[in-house]
Amino acid sequence: MPEGTWVGGAFGWRATFALMALAGAAFGVVVRFVLPADTGARAPLPVRRRLAILTRPAVSLGLAANLVLMLGSMTVLTYLAPYVGVLADAGPGERGALFAVAGVAGMLGIWAEGVATDRWGPDRTLVTGVAAFVAAMAALLALWSWRPASLVVLLPVVAVWGGTAFWNSPAVQRDSTGLAGPAATQALALNTSGTYLGVAAGGAIGGGVLAAGGLAHPPVVAAAAGLVALVLFVAARRAASESSTVD
Known part of the structure; x- marks a missing residue:
């Protein structure tokens, strides 16, 4: 993102897409010669059984x-x-x-969340991450009243936001693989698909918010989404506990 932002600002947005096309082509060539042809994959489960596992509330x-x-x-x-x-x-x-800070913070957030999950467990870790995400959105909303805000103040807020945006990923993946059992591969694939569906939906919703209310409102929507995600996480953990009790 930092390089793409700079290239787009210097040479126009088409140059950013051209750069990404070249990078994608180069990566495809490398993958062709590096990855093994034989993956040793096991025979897949029947589709009906996989769907039954993936539709469990805990997953x-x-x-x-x-x-x-x-x-x-x-x-x-x-x-x-x-x-x-x-x-x-x-x-x-x-x-x-700012994009660079958000990206680096996101990578560090994934690593730190993995460590935190091992030490605290997934429940406390997810609550902590979502709370920090909502706090970062509240800080952005507060800074809007003080614009123009200093980059010195904005950078740490963006760092917290970037770190917590990807904070939940290791815990969700660990829970999904554990709860999905033999359908763990499909659960991980759905988690990745959900991530990019969220990317697309976030862009669409953000565009609608901008058209309806202006630039000040996206952090409000983001904070509300964080709170909804927290409720869903809690419901998933409760469903997992109830399922283990029944079993």
């Missing part, structure tokens, strides 16, 4: 929570450039720096 609610949280994050991230352009009077260089 489906966790996957839905990940989708909703990603939707909330992308409601803001998709329109971060015009948002910070007004909030902090940020040009292409400053916007690139």
Whole structure:
């Protein structure tokens, strides 16, 4: 994103897409010669059995929570450039720096969440991450009243947001694979699909919010999505507990 933002600002948005096309083609060539042809995969489960496992509330609610949280994050991230352009009077260089901070924080957030899940367990970890995400959205909303905001103040807020946007991923994946059992591969695939569905839906919802209410409102929608995701996470854990009790 930082490189794409800079290239788009310097040479136009078409240049960013051309750069991504070249990078994708290069990656495809590397994959062709690096990945083994024989994966050693086992015979798949019947489709009906896989669907029965994946529709269990403990699995489906966790996957839905990940989708909703990603939707909330992308409601803001998709329109971060015009948002910070007004909030902090940020040009292409400053916007690139903010994207870079969000990206690095996201990678660190995934690693830190994995460590936290091992130490605290998934429940406490997910609640902590979602609470920090909602707090970051509240901070963005508060800064809107003080615009133009300083980048020095905005950078740590974006870092917290970037870290918590991907914070839930390891815990959700671990729970999904554990609860889905023999359909774990499909659960992981659905989790990834849900992530990108959330990306697409967040962009669409964010665009509608901008058209209806202006730039100040996407963080409100994102915070609400975080709270809905938290409810779904709690419901998924309760369903898992009830299922284990019955079993």
